[in-house]
Amino acid sequence: MEAIDKKSKLWNLFRDNMEFFLTYCFFGWVYESIWCCLIYHRRGFINRGFLFGPWLPIYGIGFFIILGIFKLLRVKKPVLVFIVGAVVAATAELIASYIIEAAGMDPMWDYHAEFLNFDGRIALVPSLMFGFLIWLALCLIHPGIKKLQDKFRNSKAHNIGFIIIAVLFFIDLIARIWLGSNI
Secondary structure, X not given: OHHHHHHHHHHHHHHHHHHXXXXXXXXXXXXXXXXHHHHOOOOOOXXXXXXXXXXXXHHHHHHHHHHHHHHHHOOOOHHHHHHHHHHHHHHHHHXXXXXXXXXXXXXXXXXXXXXXXXXXXXXXXXXXXXXXXXXXXXXXXXXXXXXXXXXXXXOHHHHHHHHHHHHHHHHHHHHHHHHOOOO
């Protein structure tokens, strides 16, 4: 009985964290697609991801990094979540831009046209947007997802739906590795 309970706990831990990852990958993809339509003044669909499906893994990974930073800093007040989120996001974008440049890759974003930008690498409005998104994720979305997970933890439909979406993600990831990026 104890082995089954341990196996069940491991499954729940894996599924819960993978659901967080996939949820933020999807929300990141939606955000990027809408943001790029607005800043590039284009109508219609823009697939901002390097995968075929509607997900950007950097947002899923970024969520866990942000969650870890906020747990470490013990930031809980909503206004501080927003401010610290904006600073952390701007710092991460700045560091990432130098890493991308050092790797000899083309820049993945350019904020030269944005108000209060630093060398086109970071800018005020995108940093505030990320601060807002981090506040939204940590103060509203994440607690809501946790409640849904607790409510439907033992639902067969929930588990089957999760397995289907996770398998599609991994197939997409493997296909992209095999076929190369679509950027």
